[in-house]
Amino acid sequence: MTHPRVLIIDDDRMMRNSLVDLIEAAGWTAKPLARATEAARWITQFQPDVILSDVRMPDLSGIELLKSLEAAPPVVLISAHGDIPTAVEAMNNGAYSFVEKPFDPKRLLLILTHAADQHRMRQSNDRLKGRLRQMSGLDSRVLGDTPDAHRLRDTIVLMADVDASVLITGETGVGKDLAARALHDLSPRGDMPFVAVNAAQISADQLPHIARSADGGTLFLDEICACPVDLQPVLLRLIDAGEVMTTGQGTPETVSLRILSATNEDTGAAVSDGRLRADLLYRLSGFTLHVPPLRARLDDVPILALRFLQDSAAGYDTAVPDLTEADLAVLMAHDWPGNVRELRNVADRRVLMARQGGGTMQDALTGDATEAPIRPGLREAVAAFERQMIAKAIQAHAGRMDDAAEALGIGRRTLNEKIVKLGLDKDALL
DSSP states (O other), rough: OOOEEEEEEOOOOHHHHHHHHHHTTTTTTTEEESGGGGGGHHHHOOSSSSSEEEEEEEEOOHHHHHHHHHSSOOOOEEEEOOOOOHHHHHHHHTTTTTSSSOOOHHHHHHHHHHHHHHHOOOOOOOHHHHHHHHHHHHHOOOOOOOOOHHHHHHHHHHHTOOSEEEEEEEOTSSSSHHHHHHHHHHTTTSOOOEEEGGGGGGGHHHHHHHHTTTSEEEEESSSSGGGGGGGGGHHHHHHHHEEETTTTSSOEEOOOOOEEEESSSHHHHHTTTSOHHHHHHHHTTTTEOOOOOOOGGGGGHHHHHHHHHHHHHHHTOOOOOOOOOOHHHHHOOOOOHHHHHHHHHHHHOOOOOOOOOOOOHHHHHHHHTTTSSOOTHHHHHHHHHHHHHHHHHHHHHTTTTHHHHHTTTTTTTHHHHHHHHHHHHHHHHH
16 A cells, blocks of 8 residues: 655745654655645645645635635644634534644644545545446446436445345436346345336235245335235235245245335325325335436436437447537427436437438427438338337237336336337237
8 A cells, every 4th residue: 555645735844844754754755835826736746645734824824725625635724823713614614623733743643644544445435436337337327427417326336235125216217217227236136136017017916926036136116106005015024024925825935135116206195195004115215215307417418318319329220310509409408307218219219310311309309200301111110110029028028018118128108108009909919
């Protein structure tokens, strides 16, 4: 491990030299500065683990320096004019510690050591999170560079390692299913099954079979507020005792799994309405992960749009349409009530329009393809292809619509809409 680095800032040359001697005698690497105005450049160049600065200096005081720094290492302020108001101001502005002159060398070194250890631990954690994201593809699945996007990824990384239930909340289309999958993939259960079901569409008798299929892994229950009332006691037993039992079975069967759930509803209202048991909600929400709506992180729209255009173009084996300034203006002005799912659908339509020879993001957003010349038969060919893929997925999953939707990479509601639009007869396929 490299020696800790301290940036020493003091306009008194004798004090500055004395601090350097003390620090270097303790095995540290020190960089002395006479002016705080030079600090920003040397923070970047020297990469200190801690900053030790005098308070009263010409040009820029220690307090002013503290206020001006962003994402800097811990700052320890030292002053011969120590008083309570100055110390309080320093701590309120984020100082790690405040030391009065004359100081006890051993105490000062102890404070600097603790500050440097904290900084290195934080850096180590950040590097670990980065490696975990890279290994899991989290950055490519939870796209964005806004504070909300970073916070969401950080929370997923932290919650993934805790084998407790997580309730994922957020509006329709924000990507709650993607968050659930990321929580599973990053967890110690990542190599075991991930089973996703719609809680509104399963019965108490079906739950034991589903739980067995998820044994050792993760069970994801979407739309938990719509869970049938008769299913909730069975689900409680599964959570509390890890037991499932089919009708007529004499002895319960034990399973080991982590339960994730999701809803776009107000859980408190669901409890008040008698649709969701309070004790079940308590057990499901060991932790809560909120996925923000797209309108709360509009600055992420351009990068999301580009990624979705690339994915869609690859699927249709065509060139990626350019994103013009006019396209970006349209995207940034939209409120995105359908969130990320709506943006993905808009990108799909834009790619199809480009493949047909025209179109803009405004056309894709409004569904107006009048400016895009339609090649004869192309729309029919696309519909026939979708009809064939959906039919095969329904047959492959024996009519289990959630599984078919997951295999196709679309939401359950989108699948239902396409079945109606394409005139498919589900019963005839089985």
